Amino acid sequence: MLSDGRKLVTNGHPGDPDAPTGPLPLIEADDHSTVVRLFGSRGFFRLWLAQVVSAIGDWIGFLAVVAIARRVGGGSGAGAISLVMSARMVPGFFLAPIAGVLVDRWDRKKVMVACDIGRAAVLLSLPFIDSLPGLVVASLLLEIATLLWSPAKEASVPNLVPTPHLTTANSLSLAAAYGTFPIASLLFAVLEKVGDRLEHTSVLSFFRFGQAGSVAIYVDVLTFVTSAVLISTLLLPLSRRKREGDLDVDFGATFRELREGWHFMFTDPVVRAVMIALATGLIGGGMVVPLGEVFSQDVLGGGSAGFGLLLSAMGFGMAAGVLLLSALQKRLPKSRIFSASVLGAGACLFVGASMSNFTLALVWVGGVGLFAGSVYVLGFTILHETVADELRGRIFSSLYTLVRFCLLLSFAAGPLLADRLGALSDSVLDGHVSLAGVTVALPGVRLALWLSSVTIIGAGTLSVFAFRAARDE
Numbered sequence: 267m268l269s270d271g272r273k274l275v276t277n278g279h280p281g282d283p284d285a286p287t288g289p290l291p292l293i294e295a296d297d298h299s300t301v302v303r304l305f306g307s308r309g310f311f312r313l314w315l316a317q318v319v320s321a322i323g324d325w326i327g328f329l330a331v332v333a334i335a336r337r338v339g340g341g342s343g344a345g346a347i348s349l350v351m352s353a354r355m356v357p358g359f360f361l362a363p364i365a366g367v368l369v370d371r372w373d374r375k376k377v378m379v380a381c382d383i384g385r386a387a388v389l390l391s392l393p394f395i396d397s398l399p400g401l402v403v404a405s406l407l408l409e410i411a412t413l414l415w416s417p418a419k420e421a422s423v424p425n426l427v428p429t430p431h432l433t434t435a436n437s438l439s440l441a442a443a444y445g446t447f448p449i450a451s452l453l454f455a456v457l458e459k460v461g462d463r464l465e466h467t468s469v470l471s472f473f474r475f476g477q478a479g480s481v482a483i484y485v486d487v488l489t490f491v492t493s494a495v496l497i498s499t500l501l502l503p504l505s506r507r508k509r510e511g512d513l514d515v516d517f518g519a520t521f522r523e524l525r526e527g528w529h530f531m532f533t534d535p536v537v538r539a540v541m542i543a544l545a546t547g548l549i550g551g552g553m554v555v556p557l558g559e560v561f562s563q564d565v566l567g568g569g570s571a572g573f574g575l576l577l578s579a580m581g582f583g584m585a586a587g588v589l590l591l592s593a594l595q596k597r598l599p600k601s602r603i604f605s606a607s608v609l610g611a612g613a614c615l616f617v618g619a620s621m622s623n624f625t626l627a628l629v630w631v632g633g634v635g636l637f638a639g640s641v642y643v644l645g646f647t648i649l650h651e652t653v654a655d656e657l658r659g660r661i662f663s664s665l666y667t668l669v670r671f672c673l674l675l676s677f678a679a680g681p682l683l684a685d686r687l688g689a690l691s692d693s694v695l696d697g698h699v700s701l702a703g704v705t706v707a708l709p710g711v712r713l714a715l716w717l718s719s720v721t722i723i724g725a726g727t728l729s730v731f732a733f734r735a736a737r738d739e
Contacts, residue, residue, distance in 0.1 A: 305438065306431035309500055313426060314435075316496040317419065317442040320382065323489030324412070325450030326457075327389060330482040331405060333458075338398050362670075365413040366663025370656055374418040375502045381415040382494035386487045393480040416666055421658035422502055424650045433600070436646040437588045440639070445585075457482040503655075526657075531664055536601070536652050539732030540645045543608050545668045546725035550718035551611065551638060552676030554580070554631075557684055560711045566624040579628045583635025584642075591640050600651075601733040604644040605726050611637035612722030619715035622707070676718075684714035 305311040369377060388407045395401050427435045460481050531537050555577075562572035587607075591598070611634050618630030653661045688710020691697050698707045 304434075306427035306435055309502075310423065310426040310435055312496050312499055313419065313422065314438055314442060316378075316493040317439060318446060319489045319496070320415070320493040321443050321446040322450045322453070323385075323486045323493070325447050326454050326482050326486045326489070327385075327408065329451065329454045330392070330480075330486065331401070331408075333482075334392060334395065335398070335401060338396060338401055361410060362413050362663045362667040363660070365410075366417055366660035369414060369418045369421060369659030369663065373502075374422050374659075375497060375500055377418045378415050378422075378497045379494045381411040381418075382490045382497065385411045385415075386490040386494075389483050389487050389490070392483050413663070413666075417659045417662040420646070420650075420662040421655065422500075424658070425503055425655065426500070429651060432647045432650050433643060434592045436643045436650070437592045439646075440588055440642055441585075453485070454482050457485055526660075530653075530657055531661060534652070535732050535736035536648060537661065539601075539729040539736070540604070540648050541665065541668060542732070543604070543725045543729040544641070544645050544665070545672045546728075547608055547611065547638075547641060547722045548669060548672040549676050550721035550725070551615070551634070552673045553680035553683075553714060553718045554615070554634070556677050556680040557711050557714055560681075560684065561619070561715065562624075564709055565622060565707070565712060566627055568624045572624060575628060576631050579632040580635035580638070583632035583637075584639035585635075586632075587636040587639030588643055590636075591643055600644050600648055601736075604641060604648060605729045605733060607637040607640040607644065608726030608729055609723055611641060612719045612724075612726060615722060616716060616719035619712050619719065620706075680714060680718075683717065684710040686710070687713040687717070 301308055301311050305314060385408055388404050388411070392401070392404055395404060423435055423439070424432065458481070531541060558576050559573040562568040562576060566572055568575065591603075614630050614633035614637060618627050618634065621627035621630060649661060649665070650658075688697075691708040691710060691713060695708055697709065698705055700706075
């Protein structure tokens with residue numbers, strides 16, 4: 267039951283006659299074109315193209331902001347980069363919940379278009395910023411726009427894609443979000459070379475092409491404008507409050523809606539299971555990044571190059587998991603496969619951390635990626651299918667907040683945990699243990715990764731019981 271007395275529809279996906287979103291004109295049930303077979307609808311195809319372009323812009327912008335921070339930071343380039351990245355990360359913990367409420371109130375298409383145009387406008391100012399405070403403010407504005415754009419996009423997906431196609435849609439979204447990073451990195455490098463060539467062209471001196479990241483910034487502006495144009499062509503149903511004209515600024519109602527979203531997230535067993543599994547799994551899995559290089563050097567003897575191979579194995583594993591899931595998704599029980607994938611990721615990490623042979627470790631880390639890709643796609647799909655349209659903005663905004671928090675926690679706690687566990691292992695067990703004539707080294711990094719894997723397995727076990735409770739209700 268919602269705070270205003272209305273009964274909550276927890277299955278507000280396309281095709282549900284009780285869904286609060288009204289007709290969904292862009293789902294072409296009788297269209298058998300290649301685009302519709304692959305993407306579910308022409309509307310989602312346009313949204314996906316917008317996401318690809320926007321993701322390339324995000325990555326280019328990230329690299330350009332780092333380059334500009336190094337320039338304006340002078341001798342303290344590393345500190346400047348850290349401060350600017352904090353300006354992009356920290357506000358999300360406080361602003362994301364409010365952003366979710368606004369997304370559920372406003373016209374989501376207009377929100378996404380306005381955010382893309384806003385990001386383009388902020389980016390246009392970056393080549394002319396010569397101070398660290400100015401760059402921090404610009405980074406904060408970019409982050410606020412992203413905090414609104416991402417949940418608006420996620421909340422719109424079920425209104426464009428038939429329910430049976432949601433798993434494929436989320437697989438495509440994952441590819442758009444993270445598969446574009448190599449493209450953006452290569453493009454950024456090329457644009458930096460172009461900037462060097464244009465540096466001495468006096469007629470273009472106003473645009474400051476010679477400064478680090480400037481040419482990339484101008485291309486980035488075009489990506490966001492293109493994304494705005496693509497999204498402006500979508501036909502999306504209005505939110506309930508928009509249809510009813512209930513858009514008055516009421517801070518009391520805002521906090522009631524915020525509390526309503528969090529209450530639903532913690533009381534609905536399916537949503538709670540997905541949130542806990544994703545959040546806890548990220549705390550454990552996220553430690554692989556800060557600890558991977560140490561594990562490669564100290565345990566596997568692979569050095570920094572070995573760390574790169576481990577990350578590549580995880581990436582290829584994720585791609586394989588997403589492709590396999592997309593091919594088999596119509597025959598799979600999503601909740602069971604989700605829980606099994608979480609458990610599988612934890613088990614692969616545990617075995618991989620137990621290896622002392624680099625090749626074997628590479629195989630098991632690839633297994634972590636295989637299951638992790640399935641967890642991501644299925645988690646988003648289950649939320650899309652379960653959460654009513656009028657709550658999706660708040661739920662996905664909360665999910666992004668949890669993702670940020672858990673990743674930051676794992677990045678910060680991983681090295682510290684490895685250091686403390688290593689000291690404990692040296693003092694209590696002399697850094698190794700012998701079992702059945704076999705000596706197993708127990709460095710802190712291995713113990714920390716084992717603990718991470720146990721955390722993930724615990725999250726998977728909790729999700730099994732949570733989904734079972736949901737089926738029994």
